[in-house]
Amino acid sequence: MLTIQPTLIEAVRNASVAADLYPSVQSAIELEHSTIPPYLTALFSIKQGYNSEAAQIIGSVAGEEMLHMSIACNLMNAIGGCPDIDNPLFIPSYPGPLPMGVHSSLTVGLEKLTRKLVYDVFMTIEEPETPIDIPVGQAAGLQLLATEPPNYATIGEFYAAIKEKLIEFGPGVITGDPALQIADPRWYPLTELFPILTLEDALRGIDIIVEQGEGTRESPMDPQGQVSHYYRFAELVYGRRLIAVPTEPGWAYAGAPIPLDPAGVWNICPDAKAIDYPENSQARVLADAFNGAYTRLLGCLHQTFNGQPDRLSMALSLMVELQLTAQKLVCTPVPGTDMFGAPTFEYNAAAAN
Amino acid sequence: MAFLNPIRLTFAGQFQADVSTVNNDVRHYDDAKFQPNFQDLQTKKNPNGWWNPTGSGAYRFINCRVTGVGYADGSWVNDKAQDAAIGMTIAGAADRTAGKLVDIDPQWQLASAPWGLGVRLLSAAGQVFGGEYKNNPFRDLWFSRNVNATNDSAASSTFQSVIEGVVFDEAGLADSRVLRELREASSGDRLSIRLATFGYDGDASSPSFTLGTMIGTIGPYTEGEPESFVFGRRFAPASGFSSYGANITYFSGLLDGASRTLLLDLSNALQITDNRGTPADIGVLSVGVLADDSIAENTPVTTDNLLPLGSIDYQRPDWLADTGGVVAIPLEDEQFEAASQRPLALVYQAPFNPGATGEGDGLGVVAIRETVGGLFAGAEPAVHRIDAGTSSELTLWAARYGQPLDAQQVNLRQLGRIPGQGAGTSNPQVDDIPIPDMGVPETALSFPSTATTEGGRAAVELVGGNPDNPRGYLDGQMYLIDYRLPGQGNASRQPFDFVVVHVRDAYEVPDRPTWTADVQPILQQFSNLYPIMSKGFIDLSDRAAVLANRDILQLAFSRPIEDPNYMPVTRDLSEPKRQMLLAWLADPDGELADSAGAEAEPVQPGHRPAVAPPITTPEPDYAATLDSKTQFAHNFLHAGRRAGS
Numbered sequence: 001m002l003t004i005q006p007t008l009i010e011a012v013r014n015a016s017v018a019a020d021l022y023p024s025v026q027s028a029i030e031l032e033h034s035t036i037p038p039y040l041t042a043l044f045s046i047k048q049g050y051n052s053e054a055a056q057i058i059g060s061v062a063g064e065e066m067l068h069m070s071i072a073c074n075l076m077n078a079i080g081g082c083p084d085i086d087n088p089l090f091i092p093s094y095p096g097p098l099p100m101g102v103h104s105s106l107t108v109g110l111e112k113l114t115r116k117l118v119y120d121v122f123m124t125i126e127e128p129e130t131p132i133d134i135p136v137g138q139a140a141g142l143q144l145l146a147t148e149p150p151n152y153a154t155i156g157e158f159y160a161a162i163k164e165k166l167i168e169f170g171p172g173v174i175t176g177d178p179a180l181q182i183a184d185p186r187w188y189p190l191t192e193l194f195p196i197l198t199l200e201d202a203l204r205g206i207d208i209i210v211e212q213g214e215g216t217r218e219s220p221m222d223p224q225g226q227v228s229h230y231y232r233f234a235e236l237v238y239g240r241r242l243i244a245v246p247t248e249p250g251w252a253y254a255g256a257p258i259p260l261d262p263a264g265v266w267n268i269c270p271d272a273k274a275i276d277y278p279e280n281s282q283a284r285v286l287a288d289a290f291n292g293a294y295t296r297l298l299g300c301l302h303q304t305f306n307g308q309p310d311r312l313s314m315a316l317s318l319m320v321e322l323q324l325t326a327q328k329l330v331c332t333p334v335p336g337t338d339m340f341g342a343p344t345f346e347y348n349a350a351a352a353n
Numbered sequence: 354m355a356f357l358n359p360i361r362l363t364f365a366g367q368f369q370a371d372v373s374t375v376n377n378d379v380r381h382y383d384d385a386k387f388q389p390n391f392q393d394l395q396t397k398k399n400p401n402g403w404w405n406p407t408g409s410g411a412y413r414f415i416n417c418r419v420t421g422v423g424y425a426d427g428s429w430v431n432d433k434a435q436d437a438a439i440g441m442t443i444a445g446a447a448d449r450t451a452g453k454l455v456d457i458d459p460q461w462q463l464a465s466a467p468w469g470l471g472v473r474l475l476s477a478a479g480q481v482f483g484g485e486y487k488n489n490p491f492r493d494l495w496f497s498r499n500v501n502a503t504n505d506s507a508a509s510s511t512f513q514s515v516i517e518g519v520v521f522d523e524a525g526l527a528d529s530r531v532l533r534e535l536r537e538a539s540s541g542d543r544l545s546i547r548l549a550t551f552g553y554d555g556d557a558s559s560p561s562f563t564l565g566t567m568i569g570t571i572g573p574y575t576e577g578e579p580e581s582f583v584f585g586r587r588f589a590p591a592s593g594f595s596s597y598g599a600n601i602t603y604f605s606g607l608l609d610g611a612s613r614t615l616l617l618d619l620s621n622a623l624q625i626t627d628n629r630g631t632p633a634d635i636g637v638l639s640v641g642v643l644a645d646d647s648i649a650e651n652t653p654v655t656t657d658n659l660l661p662l663g664s665i666d667y668q669r670p671d672w673l674a675d676t677g678g679v680v681a682i683p684l685e686d687e688q689f690e691a692a693s694q695r696p697l698a699l700v701y702q703a704p705f706n707p708g709a710t711g712e713g714d715g716l717g718v719v720a721i722r723e724t725v726g727g728l729f730a731g732a733e734p735a736v737h738r739i740d741a742g743t744s745s746e747l748t749l750w751a752a753r754y755g756q757p758l759d760a761q762q763v764n765l766r767q768l769g770r771i772p773g774q775g776a777g778t779s780n781p782q783v784d785d786i787p788i789p790d791m792g793v794p795e796t797a798l799s800f801p802s803t804a805t806t807e808g809g810r811a812a813v814e815l816v817g818g819n820p821d822n823p824r825g826y827l828d829g830q831m832y833l834i835d836y837r838l839p840g841q842g843n844a845s846r847q848p849f850d851f852v853v854v855h856v857r858d859a860y861e862v863p864d865r866p867t868w869t870a871d872v873q874p875i876l877q878q879f880s881n882l883y884p885i886m887s888k889g890f891i892d893l894s895d896r897a898a899v900l901a902n903r904d905i906l907q908l909a910f911s912r913p914i915e916d917p918n919y920m921p922v923t924r925d926l927s928e929p930k931r932q933m934l935l936a937w938l939a940d941p942d943g944e945l946a947d948s949a950g951a952e953a954e955p956v957q958p959g960h961r962p963a964v965a966p967p968i969t970t971p972e973p974d975y976a977a978t979l980d981s982k983t984q985f986a987h988n989f990l991h992a993g994r995r996a997g998s
Binding site: 040043044046047049052056058059060062063064066067186187188189192280281282285288289292293296299300303311313314316317318319320321323324325327328335349350 | 475917958
């Protein structure tokens with residue numbers, strides 16, 4: 001479970017006007033974004049034509065994290081704040097804790113896809129406060145590495161506190177310009193990404209973030225009928241799809257197999273920085289190009305959520321450039337090693353563009 | 354004056370041109386004969402898809418920094434303490450995908466142009482100015498610049514254009530005199546820019562694969578001057594691409610009356626010995642005015658027939674990077690008067706030539722000189738894309754010794770039929786694919802055969818008819834237009850300096866386009882030619898994949914052509930065919946009703962076809978045996994010799 005500093009919950013609870021919530025909602029935007037680089041790194045490490053089920057699982061979760069980031073930005077605009085995205089400090093340094101995180105709770109890096117990575121890190125990020133104990137065909141033999149500090153709060157509590165505070169402020173908390181809201185049915189169904197124009201919209205948006213991640217207390221499914229992130233990652237770890245069964249608790253990891261062929265994963269450098277790659281190497285050129293595209297993507301998203309909604313289409317084009325660059329990088333040898341280049345997700349305004 | 358101005362800033366660094374090479378052989382456009390291995394990297398035995406089949410087309414500035422600046426008073430500094438602009442970064446656009454380098458057609462690969470390329474000057478604090486490079490192609494390409502390299506890596510060329518929509522940041526100007534002067538001197542929101550590019554690395558096994566060296570100069574743009582060339586003094590070798598002995602290629606210069614300065618653009622002119630641009634040593638080099646027009650290249654000169662103007666310190670370490678190859682020579686009044694009326698020349702002290710050693714009255718020999726009669730003709734845009742039944746305006750310019758020629762006749766003619774262009778080396782897989790002739794039917798492109806200048810310029814209309822698919826597997830036809838002043842010989846014009854026109858076939862958008870009859874034939878060709886897209890993202894030949902990505906394809910096919918994301922990247926699809934694709938995407942085969950009301954699938958990053966693009970890891974014995982531009986140019990020049998033109 002992703003544990004966060006209790007003071008962050010206090011800050012939400014102590015808010016007396018909407019503006020007091022801006023830092024908290026900004027943290028939520030940063031947190032939702034911060035999961036995307038590790039997920040995408042694992043996704044890009046999959047060789048094309050291999051491990052398609054695993055790729056589908058990670059890609060679908062990453063796509064929903066992008067949705068959650070967008071919802072959080074809509075929320076920020078709805079309560080009169082401004083999302084701050086085009087900023088070097090927006091990106092966490094990997095490996096390290098996620099934004100808001102208790103430092104010792106979880107270290108998140110940028111690594112190739114392994115079941116251990118998904119179990120240790122991805123499932124911890126997405127773990128509900130009370131996970132449903134769903135039987136697996138055999139014991140996983142893996143233990144959560146994260147040790148919980150005695151005093152922590154959870155991300156679920158954080159979002160619950162924001163909801164409570166919004167309800168306390170009442171419908172008048174929605175003061176933002178409706179023109180700043182982003183919703184485009186070409187990329188996300190309007191039931192998931194919608195303009196936040198009322199308090200109810202705001203609460204519904206937060207529910208989507210929480211439930212797509214964690215599911216509900218009663219079910220591993222989210223309200224859209226999809227397996228929520230934690231259990232979706234568990235499918236990958238246990239190698240079986242989650243299916244409904246007649247016995248308690250009603251589900252089991254006993255469906256179609258989800259293979260993970262290690263030969264179908266590029267052996268990319270873990271937790272790399274562009275500067276690690278020799279200055280005159282194709283890996284460096286590609287890593288710089290990747291970081292340039294990533295930085296421009298953040299700039300474009302910043303514009304999108306700060307009054308230029310039509311910039312969203314350019315952001316999508318940048319995502320394609322990012323993907324195509326990453327696909328070349330992961331099959332480019334790093335000189336002097338037996339490894340291949342990994343995307344490094346660094347802010348680089350002057351990089352190749 | 355454009356960039357060739359006392360007020361200018363120079364930058365140096367690298368560029369990336371990640372061009373795709375499957376389309377470098379015109380025969381790869383024949384879908385019926387296309388083989389899967391045409392998407393593979395070349396091997397020693399098979400050219401396959403040449404040296405970068407998975408190129409993205411991206412064109413990028415890499416590590417480009419301002420190295421020196423010049424002021425209106427003619428002074429020049431390259432010390433950071435003197436002007437804050439020095440050391441700043443030149444980069445592409447801040448908030449979008451990379452610009453693309455685009456050829457107009459596989460049958461004319463000698464006019465590549467950047468599209469969607471942003472140009473920004475960045476300080477540590479942020480952007481100082483930014484704008485858009487207008488899509489003018491390179492000029493003055495030559496293949497023997499680096500004496501220690503071969504083929505494309507020995508080549509060099511210049512890109513001159515304007516940066517449009519320039520916005521300066523006020524705060525950024527405070528510490529930079531050159532930026533204040535630049536803004537003051539520019540018309541409207543435009544600046545002039547000239548890039549010189551060389552040292553390109555097309556060896557897939559090399560660490561610097563797809564990179565090359567870039568030298569740039571940015572100056573004011575003045576309303577009414579050409580965008581893509583210097584309207585001034587033109588230096589030309591007596592024959593071929595470079596002069597005898599000194600091996601200097603075509604370049605331009607101008608006299609600035611306000612500052613009484615001769616400005617020469619040697620960014621692309623002198624041979625070099627390495628990829629960084631260290632000039633080859635040709636001894637003492639200077640510039641002067643010839644006594645009369647009869648003094649030819651490689652002729653010894655003395656104080657009797659040459660008025661010296663000044664020396665060129667090209668041997669100074671890092672001269673090219675520091676100065677951008679721009680030479681500024683302040684002139685006395687007498688020198689200025691002479692230079693205004695008589696041919697200019699570079700002279701050098703060639704050790705093997707009589708009179709060249711400086712003994713007696715010898716000042717050296719003519720290394721390269723201005724064109725005969727000081728005549729210059731220019732044309733822009735150099736590249737035209739014309740749909741059947743539409744037209745495009747061409748502007749012609751004429752000057753003598755840099756002075757605009759009024760009421761001057763300019764002659765234009767089509768080159769006519771040119772066989773055999775745009776193919777690679779012989780290879781059993783492609784040898785039976787016919788290479789279409791260029792330039793026919795001539796009736797599908799019309800324009801007046803003469804034009805008369807007014808104030809140095811004349812506009813003519815290029816009108817596209819219907820070529821009616823003379824090339825079979827390739828849309829429309831390519832035409833080359835020769836333009837020149839009466840009396841202007843071949844040697845005064847760069848051998849690739851044509852107006853290039855792609856006239857597209859007439860096409861009527863069907864009421865209900867279908868995948869099989871209309872869409873697939875077009876997308877199949879793109880799918881074949883651009884594996885980075887078809888294998889790395891969306892297989893355009895697969896109807897289901899196209900449907901699944903309908904929204905993003907609609908977006909790409911409906912961008913303005915200047916947008917870096919415009920599809921197709923090659924910008925070779927006629928407007929009616931693009932409209933047909935959009936019509937089909939809007940209602941694929943009339944099936945939209947079936948899917949109406951269905952929820953959009955959420956964005957899912959990382960989706961791609963099951964079949965991967967070929968991985969471009971060269972074989973251990975990989976050797977880059979093909980060079981695109983070199984080979985293309987060789988074929989073209991060979992055809993010219995055969996045709997006796």
